[in-house]
Amino acid sequence: MNEFDLINKYFNFPSISADLGIGDDAALFNKNKNEFYAISVDTLNLNHHFTKTSDPYYLGWKSLAVNISDIVAMGGMPKYALLSLSILEPEDFWLSKFAKGLRACAKKYNVELIGGDTNKGSPSISITIIGDVLKKNVLRRDQVQIKDEIWLTNEVGYAALHFQYDSIPQKNRQTISNCLKKSAHQGFVKPMPPLDFIQKAKSLIHGAIDVSDGLAGDLQHITLKNGFGAKIYIDKIPMHKWFRENNFYELALTGGEDYQILFTAPKKNNNKINSLLKKFSMKGAMIGHVSNKKSIQYELNGQPFYLSKDGFRHFG
């Protein structure tokens, strides 16, 4: 049973007054006539999301960035964060580096830390984030429409390449350049949700989701869950050429933790979106389209391509 099934089975209590409850990147509640507040929580746990040797600076950055990603995916501007930090013992070195990373990310994305608590317990970082969303431009997963084009910001695969480096066979591993190794490390430890781009593009977009569980899995959430399917052209998906040369598409598509945005838009907005990508010097691209078949079909160089996995599962 994965995260989504668990939430649905046990915790999907009916929501009456909130504008959007469980089931999207963030929940929405009223701010004023024109805006919602979007709110989301994410937790990183020792031995599951980080280890004792994880650099605390990057952990501070990442624990906030993955939350910012949820607000970006709703078309929102992140604003406030609350930190709930569990640790076994307070260690000055660790805490000051962690706070520095958190603060750097907060500064980069203009987020204020307005509250939180510290607790004794197995190391765990839980962050709640709140953002503003214009009602007319909210990017809900269920606003994906049939025949929409499917887009991805930037590239996928770096975080997965870093995280699964040790399990890559020696013959493939030796083709990984130092430069790629560095990019993979940065992709894993310092995700950069594309806030500015999505803010400019939001009025051109129908639905969106952040790529946290892997492109393949997150694609299901915005297509199959809406009763649609998708056709995806793997050769169009932006990824480092190493994945193509080594035929490691599955890693790029299912590895997860990319924190890029997967979104859909009507065909008529294609040129405008491409211009915006150029303006932001971003490698994103149109990678396929929403179909009325209730399945996701991948194509690689004109041939069907089958994935053996469909994304990272929390309780696999």
Added chain:
Amino acid sequence: MNEFDLINKYFNFPSISADLGIGDDAALFNKNKNEFYAISVDTLNLNHHFTKTSDPYYLGWKSLAVNISDIVAMGGMPKYALLSLSILEPEDFWLSKFAKGLRACAKKYNVELIGGDTNKGSPSISITIIGDVLKKNVLRRDQVQIKDEIWLTNEVGYAALHFQYDSIPQKNRQTISNCLKKSAHQGFVKPMPPLDFIQKAKSLIHGAIDVSDGLAGDLQHITLKNGFGAKIYIDKIPMHKWFRENNFYELALTGGEDYQILFTAPKKNNNKINSLLKKFSMKGAMIGHVSNKKSIQYELNGQPFYLSKDGFRHFG
């Protein structure tokens, strides 16, 4: 170093646009002309706040109730909650009982669960709560005023008596009736923040805090932190007569987890507050007053009384 020092040292980043940042029961941000949203997060960890044998129903109740308590202490009405649950393996029995307890508490206090996530990791329950607060009646800790009377809702000590039962000497333990044992258990597993009373009383109150770390410790936060002190009459503090008969005042005053409200109010509101307590059939009482001496003086039957501890410390 305790929780408060940790937050202050590492995470007290300056807050610019939020109306109240770190340092109170909840942070405040703007809702509309007349109201704030209040937001708070609390985490319960395995082996520190609960054990493997803790009843999951009550754990569900308590993990939401301790958050509701933070909103009540701000004079707010709890509204939305988000759950971040970490577990090692999904177990149907545990999850369904936990969800049932959470839902019962949500129903009792009219709270909607609007979001959350589940994660693999050492068992941990982190809940974020959002409430509405009238700007004119917000109960900030720093609104405590000199010469205010200090009040407590209901009684303290039950939760501590249950939690520390095994460490109570046999001669005292044998005087604990079955009825008191039951009340102590209920106090520990099913805290009931006095929402309705505080909503009615909030316009009569200056400052407030919820009693989570123990009356003695929480008293410091609303007096010493504001540059004041207090004179407290222990014989006026509502507690079960067992604590008096056994001279176990320290346990009642420092044990914590009462989730009652400690508040201050001007002397002129004394009669009105007493009438409200009567109306709600509540055992709360005026227990002392705010002084200009920067220390807290306890008195028992006209004699000075000295506490050896000053409240539960997270990182003792």
